[in-house]
């Protein structure tokens with residue numbers, strides 16, 4: 001391994017996804033777990049012992065940041081803890097790769113983005129469903145057909161979680177739809193402008209909150225993205241990525257959410273596309289982040305960009321609650337005001353006042369086969 005720099009990783013949140021991230025780090029020769037943190041007594045120790053590692057464990061992120069060496073922090077805590085944990089890391093100068101959502105609200109995300117920019121410390125979200133061979137092939141097909149101006153997904157699933165999701169308001173829009181919304185940004189390679197959304201409660205639903213939604217987003221340049229989703233649909237379920245179709249000037253493409261991607265132009269027969277051999281899921285998100293730490297391309301989930309996927313969720317909820325079309329600019333304006341009033345001290349207020357969302361294209365050319373690969 002001579003010549004390979006090995007980076008120390010601090011993992012915070014040793015629950016279900018935390019364990020998946022421990023294994024993703026373990027698959028890389030250039031990363032090692034330096035310490036694991038979880039507020040629940042014994043949770044971090046159990047996760048480390050299960051793997052027969054000797055990494056130290058902590059119950060407080062501040063203690064771990066003081067005591068352990070860290071080149072990056074993986075934030076895999078519950079969403080409500082994301083801001084505090086990521087902000088502590090940024091203040092300590094440690095770059096953060098966080099599970100989605102980057103924070104529960106756009107206003108907290110603005111505070112974190114401003115902190116990140118002022119400190120020059122990278123913060124990004126792992127939006128793992130934009131990293132699959134299927135979606136990359138579908139994106140290339142849409143680009144080759146001239147760029148989709150009409151894109152739609154249907155997402156029909158029926159999980160019986162039995163936990164907090166059964167009780168929370170807006171379970172589908174807040175806990176799941178961010179994946180589809182983020183995928184739409186990736187596929188269109190444009191940013192959202194507005195949304196009209198209806199959320200409802202099918203009579204048989206086992207959730208307290210509305211677990212079904214129909215939404216239409218307008219994107220820059222006039223493209224439309226429609227989302228039709230349910231978390232209480234028994235029978236004929238789609239894949240967990242949903243089922244997609246896009247129409248462009250020179251033809252159409254569809255994707256079953258897994259490995260099936262087809263395209264067809266005006267005269268030809270439908271053609272099934274081959275998939276690339278690149279990394280997927282957590283491995284791909286981790287790879288993007290390490291490339292950025294090494295001075296390469298910014299990760300596609302960098303907070304300044306990912307904040308727009310979060311804003312799509314907040315706008316969809318606002319539209320569902322008000323019955324009106326909601327502009328993303330209005331979501332950002334309200335969130336900015338909330339961030340300024342929540343700021344702790346003049347210095348943070350100044351960094352927030354200076355912050356504006358940047359247009360951060362997900363990748364320069366969707367037709368490139370190599371851009372998303374390891």
Ligand SMILES: NC(=O)c1ccc[n+]([C@@H]2O[C@H](COP(=O)([O-])OP(=O)(O)OC[C@H]3O[C@@H](n4cnc5c(N)ncnc54)[C@H](O)[C@@H]3O)[C@@H](O)[C@H]2O)c1
Pocket residue numbers: 012013014015016017018037038039040043059061076077078079081085099100101126127128129
């Ligand atoms: N990308 C995906 O497909 C996907 C799937 C599942 C979950 N997630 C996300 O991953 C994150 C974790 O989800 P999970 O299912 O592992 O939850 P979980 O409840 O199993 O684990 C979260 C852990 O974080 C710990 N924790 C809470 N606050 C903490 C704090 N301040 N400091 C340290 N530890 C703290 C808890 O004790 C718990 O062990 C969530 O943000 C969730 O949305 C993503």
